[in-house]
Amino acid sequence: QERLLRPTVLASRAYAVAPSDGFIKLDAMENPYALPASLRSAWLAALQDADLHRYPSPRPEALMRALAEHGGIPPEMGMLLGNGSDELIQILISAVAGAGRPVLAVEPSFVMYRIIAEQQGLAYHSVALDADFQLDLSAFLAEMERCQPAIVFLDWPNNPSGQMHPVASLEAICAAAPGLVVVDEAYHAFSADSFAGHLGRWPNLLLLRTLSKEGLAGLRLGFLAGPPAWIDELDKLRLPYNINILTQKSVAFALRHAAVFAEQAQEICAEREFVYERLRALGIQVWPSRANFLLFALPGRANAVHAGLKEAGILIKAFTGHPRLGDHLRVSIGTPPENRAFLAALEELL
Numbered sequence: 001q002e003r004l005l006r007p008t009v010l011a012s013r014a015y016a017v018a019p020s021d022g023f024i025k026l027d028a029m030e031n032p033y034a035l036p037a038s039l040r041s042a043w044l045a046a047l048q049d050a051d052l053h054r055y056p057s058p059r060p061e062a063l064m065r066a067l068a069e070h071g072g073i074p075p076e077m078g079m080l081l082g083n084g085s086d087e088l089i090q091i092l093i094s095a096v097a098g099a100g101r102p103v104l105a106v107e108p109s110f111v112m113y114r115i116i117a118e119q120q121g122l123a124y125h126s127v128a129l130d131a132d133f134q135l136d137l138s139a140f141l142a143e144m145e146r147c148q149p150a151i152v153f154l155d156w157p158n159n160p161s162g163q164m165h166p167v168a169s170l171e172a173i174c175a176a177a178p179g180l181v182v183v184d185e186a187y188h189a190f191s192a193d194s195f196a197g198h199l200g201r202w203p204n205l206l207l208l209r210t211l212s213k214e215g216l217a218g219l220r221l222g223f224l225a226g227p228p229a230w231i232d233e234l235d236k237l238r239l240p241y242n243i244n245i246l247t248q249k250s251v252a253f254a255l256r257h258a259a260v261f262a263e264q265a266q267e268i269c270a271e272r273e274f275v276y277e278r279l280r281a282l283g284i285q286v287w288p289s290r291a292n293f294l295l296f297a298l299p300g301r302a303n304a305v306h307a308g309l310k311e312a313g314i315l316i317k318a319f320t321g322h323p324r325l326g327d328h329l330r331v332s333i334g335t336p337p338e339n340r341a342f343l344a345a346l347e348e349l350l
């Protein structure tokens with residue numbers, strides 16, 4: 001193996017997903033609500049004429065137009081669909097992969113930026129967020145000037161802190177970036193803001209979205225929007241039939257019923273504020289969040305509490321061994337009963 005495999009592959013580790021059968025699952029930012037029973041038969045009917053014996057459309061134009069329209073993407077922008085936005089991050093990074101073309105992000109950030117960059121042999125640079133997970137714009141601009149990244153990834157809101165950096169900071173980064181700037185709006189459904197209206201203002205600005213966090217994680221669909229000149233180049237790296245027919249049909253169906261998902265997102269935001277207040281009332285340091293999760297700190301006992309919650313059948317996210325986040329835990333917002341079970345078990349453990 002050492003003889004055949006690239007050193008970056010040998011050095012990397014497989015992405016670990018905790019077994020979750022039977023748990024109240026609050027670790028992966030999924031929408032806790034299933035497709036309502038009232039929609040299930042209509043959804044199955046929509047799948048009935050799927051041509052399973054044919055390859056799916058490689059560029060489903062009508063679906064992309066519907067996604068753009070629903071997502072507030074200016075119509076003159078190009079769009080690339082991915083098998084989850086993870087695949088689009090992989091396409092972006094493999095498009096620029098090479099010596100002297102690093103990737104830059106804030107720390108902490110969504111982990112796949114680093115994992116994919118390192119797997120592809122790119123240097124990965126990061127600029128630490130401050131103690132309250134706010135962006136130090138001048139430090140970021142200085143590092144960008146120094147390392148000349150081919151791609152800057154900005155998760156907005158940030159995962160895992162839920163913070164949204166000021167629009168003016170994003171504008172300053174776009175204006176000064178020597179390469180691509182990818183604004184990753186994975187939590188758009190919960191953030192009440194978007195950078196989509198700025199697409200086209202800078203030729204190197206791209207916008208990344210996913211349907212995973214708002215109720216369709218099982219389908220695996222993300223999209224990248226931006227100037228056609230960039231999208232057309234990146235599209236060459238997409239495998240021809242990366243979005244299967246069941247996903248295409250299900251997403252089209254979901255867009256026709258977008259109000260159902262919007263209502264769920266609203267419910268999740270209301271619960272987020274409830275859980276936030278309850279954590280504060282317990283004397284826990286917790287950061288206000290514009291996403292469907294909350295980050296909180298339990299100095300010296302994050303691991304013990306994480307294990308205790310697991311014992312109680314509740315799975316949340318720990319950052320064991322992380323230099324910055326070792327004392328932190330991240331909980332995804334679930335249904336009202338799930339959130340109350342989490343809070344009760346947590347209180348018990350404090």
Ligand SMILES: *Cc1c(COP(=O)(O)O)cnc(C)c1O
Nearest residue numbers: 084085086110155159186210212
């Ligand atoms: C979850 C997440 C993604 C990945 O989404 P998929 O579409 O499910 O691959 C991308 N970016 C951020 C910031 C995320 O938190």
